[in-house]
Amino acid sequence: MIYSDLTKDIENLLESHGTPKREVYLDSENSGLIFPEALDAMVKAYAVSGRGHPSITHRAGWESYELMFKSSVVVAEAINCKPDEIVYTHSGTEANNLAITGIAQASKKRKKIILSNIEHLSVVFPSERLQELGFVVVKVPVDREGFIDLEFLANQIDKDTLLVSVAPVNHEVGVIQDARAMVEVVRDRDEEVKIHLDACDALCKIRFDVKDLGIDLASFSSHKVYGPKGVGALYVREGIELTPIIRGQLSTQKLWAGLENIPGIAGFAKAVDLMHRNYGDYTSRMAGLRDKLIDEILGSIDHTLLNGPRGFKRSPDNVNISFLYCEGEALTLEMSLKGVYVSSGSACTSRILEPSHVLLALGRKYEEAHGSILMKTTPFHSESDIDYVVHCFPEAVKRIRSINPFKPGGK
């Protein structure tokens, strides 16, 4: 296939799909909406204040350096650390890779890494790669709502344990772990063990204070706080040693070579600033829309299951529902035709036979995982958006179920 054919194919596909009259974007898990103010900050940075390379000796370079440092001050204030404890990468995935592979490569003796079994693949895969290289990787089980087994964790901590890595807010089922209890359990056993929290879904969604928790590393992702794509960050506590995993010309950061994405960082900081300043307002609004979406879907459609906990132990934005007798990718496409953009944990979406490892770890059956739909509310959504989504679902589910040979109540 040549590229011009591919372009034509995509154009034809979009034309065949058509432009829905109304659109509601609920796929912020994967990428999505951005604060207009963050976009403005980026435009300004591209045009003037972030043109230069921040480590070159001229006025434009210094302007970029200033913009980057001011951005770091904002991010640092939101998570309570020093600006120079933040390393910018170009995604949350890269931040997680730096944390895990970086600390493993810097470790002289300890060789054991402990995760939970519902971590993001950007934590799982680098750990599994280290396992192939001789590290020991242990995955802590979770209960049916996704809470990690702290006793299991405690029993796994030994003199060989290098790192414990858990997400305080799970990306897929929204479970909020008791991060403080987890840190205590680890520190009680051995104060030398390093703790990394993949906080991509925690930043600005729950109160998250790295000093207060006393952790060593934490990952963040810009698009998850409605900043631009292409920016991630890793908090590295002063004194923690990591080996860089990207090599090249150093700019202002020892741990991530190459030119920093200055306009992106400025946009990220703007988004963090807005989320941080409006924390109470935004999170309570998102949680309200979340509960409306959950209650109205479960109330209006039979054979549906909520994945993850309810209430204050659930991320304010997360809605994850299994529609039984519905294959998730087909439902995703049916909703797309109605202008509602969601994602699924079905095997079809993941391009392998196994569906979401997170849902299976919660004890969901394969067919329950295949029918799962993940949605995230944002500060940009209104009650009327949720009404429209709730209006669209029953018809979409009905049609996908009508195609299925296996119907509620048996064949």
Place this chain on the structure above:
Amino acid sequence: MSSRIPLAYNPKVLELFKNPKNLGRMEDADVDAVAGSIACGDMIAIYLKIDKTSEKISAASFESYGCAANIAASSILTEMIKGKTLEEAWHVTWKEISDELGGLPSVKFHCGILAVGAMKRAIRSYYKERGKPSWLPEGLTPDEKHAVEEEKLIEILNRRIQRRMEAEQKHKPE
């Protein structure tokens, strides 16, 4: 060589997803068969109405639990075999289904294979009581084996989950 993962869909697949042909259970089918399973996230049922003297397929329909490519593959197959004799239908390949759909990417090949697997099961079942014709092979063809393998794999995976859950229950103090 591009490292890009190709789009799973094209307008033809999308059109058949929106308006599938021959969809639905056929109450007066002479024979039907299912391949795959709900647990695989991939299951196709094929229904055939067969003219007894000519052994031609006079009507074919399907039901599907799967992605849009799965629905499109089943739908196009029922279109392709309508009017064919059972022997002619037997020789329809998943590759022909893929071509008819404008080319499925490799991640969706299994949809075409499963559709053919279900149809072949239906044809075998038709001849079960009537006696096997000479053109019908004794052993399973690769498409039929694929369907069986997918069904077996999911059983293994399900048992694995079951064992893990049981082990965790034992580990947990009351």
